[in-house]
Amino acid sequence: MSRKVSQLKSARVKQGIEFTLTVDDCLRIYKDQLGICAMSGMKLDYGTPHSENKWESRNLSIDRIDCDGRYEVGNVQLICTSINFMRGRLPVDVFIRLCERVAGRSG
Numbered sequence: 001m002s003r004k005v006s007q008l009k010s011a012r013v014k015q016g017i018e019f020t021l022t023v024d025d026c027l028r029i030y031k032d033q034l035g036i037c038a039m040s041g042m043k044l045d046y047g048t049p050h051s052e053n054k055w056e057s058r059n060l061s062i063d064r065i066d067c068d069g070r071y072e073v074g075n076v077q078l079i080c081t082s083i084n085f086m087r088g089r090l091p092v093d094v095f096i097r098l099c100e101r102v103a104g105r106s107g
Helices: 002-014 023-032 081-087 092-105
Strands: 060-064 076-080
Touching: 002 023, 002 060, 023 076, 060 081, 076 081, 081 092
Parallel strands: none
Antiparallel strands: 060 076
16 A cells, blocks of 8 residues: 555656645555445455456555545545546546446446
8 A cells, every 4th residue: 555655646746736645544544445446336456466457457546536636535535446547537426427327228
């Protein structure tokens, strides 16, 4: 977790994004979420090699709930890398609404 937080912090600070999140914060969030993705409910992979198929990766990703906000407790959730790729910069409610529409058409 330390490496993930350190690399993300370095990249985001260079982009001018405020980052006050600590490794301990992320570990606490991971524990509070019971090791599952906050959006999909899938078990997060933590400390394992990336999946061969990045679109199905369940590797842990630190996601800002408000994409224009800071990396701080209360504005981050831990989600699967694949979910984070799909969401991009969409607001959570818009992303969920679109996913529901897609799911409603498949079948």
